[in-house]
Amino acid sequence: MRNCKLVTLAAAALMLAACGGTRIDGTLADAPSSEVVVRLLDGDHYKTLDTLKTRADGSWSCKVDVKKGRPEFIYVFYKDTRIASLLLQQGERAKVVSDTLGNYSVTGSPETLKLMEVEKDEARFAGEFAATSARLDDLDPASPEAQAVSRDLAKQYVAYYRSRVKYLMDNPYSLTVVPVLYQQVGVNLPVFSQATDAIHFRNAADSLKTVYPESRYVKALDEEAKRRFNMMELGNLVRNAETVGFPDLELPDVNGNKVRLSAIDGKVIMLYFWQAEDADQKMFNLDKMIPLYNRYHAKGFEIYAVSLDVDKTVWASAVRNQKLPWINVCDGLGGGSVATRLYNVPSLPTSYIIADGSLVADVSISDEASLRKYLDAVLK
Numbered sequence: 542m543r544n545c546k547l548v549t550l551a552a553a554a555l556m557l558a559a560c561g562g563t564r565i566d567g568t569l570a571d572a573p574s575s576e577v578v579v580r581l582l583d584g585d586h587y588k589t590l591d592t593l594k595t596r597a598d599g600s601w602s603c604k605v606d607v608k609k610g611r612p613e614f615i616y617v618f619y620k621d622t623r624i625a626s627l628l629l630q631q632g633e634r635a636k637v638v639s640d641t642l643g644n645y646s647v648t649g650s651p652e653t654l655k656l657m658e659v660e661k662d663e664a665r666f667a668g669e670f671a672a673t674s675a676r677l678d679d680l681d682p683a684s685p686e687a688q689a690v691s692r693d694l695a696k697q698y699v700a701y702y703r704s705r706v707k708y709l710m711d712n713p714y715s716l717t718v719v720p721v722l723y724q725q726v727g728v729n730l731p732v733f734s735q736a737t738d739a740i741h742f743r744n745a746a747d748s749l750k751t752v753y754p755e756s757r758y759v760k761a762l763d764e765e766a767k768r769r770f771n772m773m774e775l776g777n778l779v780r781n782a783e784t785v786g787f788p789d790l791e792l793p794d795v796n797g798n799k800v801r802l803s804a805i806d807g808k809v810i811m812l813y814f815w816q817a818e819d820a821d822q823k824m825f826n827l828d829k830m831i832p833l834y835n836r837y838h839a840k841g842f843e844i845y846a847v848s849l850d851v852d853k854t855v856w857a858s859a860v861r862n863q864k865l866p867w868i869n870v871c872d873g874l875g876g877g878s879v880a881t882r883l884y885n886v887p888s889l890p891t892s893y894i895i896a897d898g899s900l901v902a903d904v905s906i907s908d909e910a911s912l913r914k915y916l917d918a919v920l921k
Contacts, residue, residue, distance in 0.1 A: 564635070565605060565637060566636050567602065569641065573596070573598065574596075575595050575619065582614035612630050613628075626656055652716065670727075698726065713749075719749075719759075739773045746766045771874075775879050790847070792872050792878075793871065793872060800868055811844045811892050811893070812894075812895060814884070825890055829906065841920050842920055844867035847871070847878070853871055894912075
């Protein structure tokens with residue numbers, strides 16, 4: 542009999558380990574024999590993990606599969622009302638006490654307690670902002686009172702934004718910064734809506750990667766940081782293009798030093814897009830590009846070669862091995878580089894000619910004869 546007990550206990554332990562050893566025990570007040578739904582945040586949508594029926598006393602329990610080093614955001618719903626938000630680590634046993642209105646408390650999960658405070662701060666701000674906005678709706682937009690209320694709204698937003706920046710700085714290794722970064726004011730205004738907020742996304746992602754490199758949320762945040770940085774750089778380059786007459790670029794060379802396209806000294810500049818991973822394009826360098834460069838460089842011809850390689854080691858090796866004498870740059874983003882969108886690169890290799898601060902139409906390396914004829918005429 543004792544052996545049977547040991548086997549049963551061992552089996553239970555194995556079952557608990559198989560699902561990550563993470564458990565939620567809950568009590569829903571005034572809702573006996575009711576359904577609660579347990580959902581996991583997966584990207585921008587919920588994934589239902591389980592649908593449970595509360596016992597006669599309103600209690601319920603659920604095991605959740607949480608891998609080591611991959612905390613999960615878990616949400617519990619009663620009908621359409623969220624009755625708990627949790628951020629669970631492997632092995633935690635969280636206890637939830639809630640009611641059907643969405644009020645709840647949690648014990649047994651330190652990160653969940655921080656998440657609760659984040660949500661309370663957000664709800665408090667949302668309520669205050671909505672109340673002030675409602676006052677504004679009832680006023681004449683041109684009245685002094687309306688202008689005063691508008692200033693109050695701006696102050697509320699700025700104060701909350703600063704408090705969220707402070708939260709990010711105070712909690713760099715907590716996954717609770719992820720929902721903070723995606724908070725919105727009302728429906729259409731993200732709290733972090735400025736182009737320079739890309740820096741906050743980047744810093745948060747870099748810090749969290751040191752603790753949770755395999756987390757789905759950290760990976761998604763890292764991609765969003767890249768997207769925002771690209772958009773920020775794109776905006777800067779487009780603004781700069783108004784003064785130089787072409788979309789400017791500033792990308793790192795083989796030594797990691799950023800080189801700006803508009804800063805290159807040359808009568809004629811070829812903006813050249815290529816990829817070192819392609820053997821044919823490396824041969825193109827030897828057969829076409831180097832002879833072209835050697836013939837015209839002394840007369841004022843320069844090449845700004847943008848590699849669209851993802852593996853920067855392969856690119857740097859090709860540059861050094863082929864002894865490419867022109868300016869070589871690469872940001873390691875491949876087709877996702879901001880340069881490809883600015884210049885709408887159709888295929889590789891391809892090139893654009895810049896002279897007198899402007900793009901020159903219908904002259905490129907794709908028609909070598911016309912290109913040489915143009916260079917002979919301009920670079921005398």
